[in-house]
Amino acid sequence: MRLTTIGFDADDTLWQNEQFFRVTEERFADLLTDYAESKHLKQRLLEAEMRNLKLYGFGIKGFTLSMIETALDVTAGKVPTSTIATIMEIGRELLQHPIEPLAHAAETLETLSGRYRLVLVTKGDLFDQERKLAQSGLGDFFDGVEIVSDKTVETYVRVFNRHGDGPDKSMMVGNSLKSDVIPAIRAGGWGVFVPHALTWAFEREEPPVNEPRFREVPDLGALATVLAEIEST
Structure with missing residues (x-):
């Protein structure tokens, strides 16, 4: 699918x-x-x-x-x-710290834009997240932006129904297993874990290695390969 x-x-x-x-x-x-x-x-x-x-x-x-x-x-x-x-x-x-896009972020979004509906799903303070998105220079790649109070199974069901064709045809990409990956998979979607060297203690969780819709990549530059593999099955 x-x-x-x-x-x-x-x-x-x-x-x-x-x-x-x-x-x-x-x-x-x-x-x-x-x-x-x-x-x-x-x-x-x-x-x-x-x-x-x-x-x-x-x-x-x-x-x-x-x-x-x-x-x-x-x-x-x-x-x-x-x-x-x-x-x-x-x-x-x-609240004024500089925005430093991570490696491969812009090029990956540019490659995927137009081929998929891209949605930013982030939690935190509304003004701060809007500031960071504006200063990042990445905003134009997204078809939708969702700044939410928390990331739960229900959040992903709502977001992917609103911006796409439901969770089963959607993927969530992020550095938090607890917030980005596991609840997206439980909602019925794919979850791609992109580890970061620094992770807040609250966001740590064991990888769901037995989940068929779980993937891990070393950085965003490897995301296109994962998508090609999924699309070919």
Whole structure:
């Protein structure tokens, strides 16, 4: 059954993202070095992020609020107001980080554009994701853009029904097994995993190696070969 629609994740699939969070974590740890050891502080921050996902969702604003909450927590509410101000400032800087398209992103999208309906499926803050897409120079390749609160089986059913011919004729490509690959396969589509050197702990999952609609490629440049193999069967 011929594929007609391909969805692409954005952060760390089409452009760099996690590296900026890692740098920000280090700055945050340096700010609170008098109160907590770096490893412990990062673990407390991750726990705060996990708790707050259902309240703030994914993205930089929720991350910044979690940094503030963690700072208050580890200092028993004694964190200086100047430190809170600095945390807010580095959060604003994170919202302005430069967009660096990953290798093969533009050429792959250009090759596939016109042959398939291409849809950007990303989660996070609306304004931030729109900014990154605009600055990436990749926006014109997409037939649709979906900025969602989370990526679930239901999300992919809705997106691929709206922008294509249903999940069974669709593929999702991304660096997160948990968000991009596994739920797309469970929705009835194909899932292609493109590993990134840096992956947020929340997004880690075991590869579904026994799923017939699962594929893994070293980079986006190998996607065309996978598509040719699928289309030939």
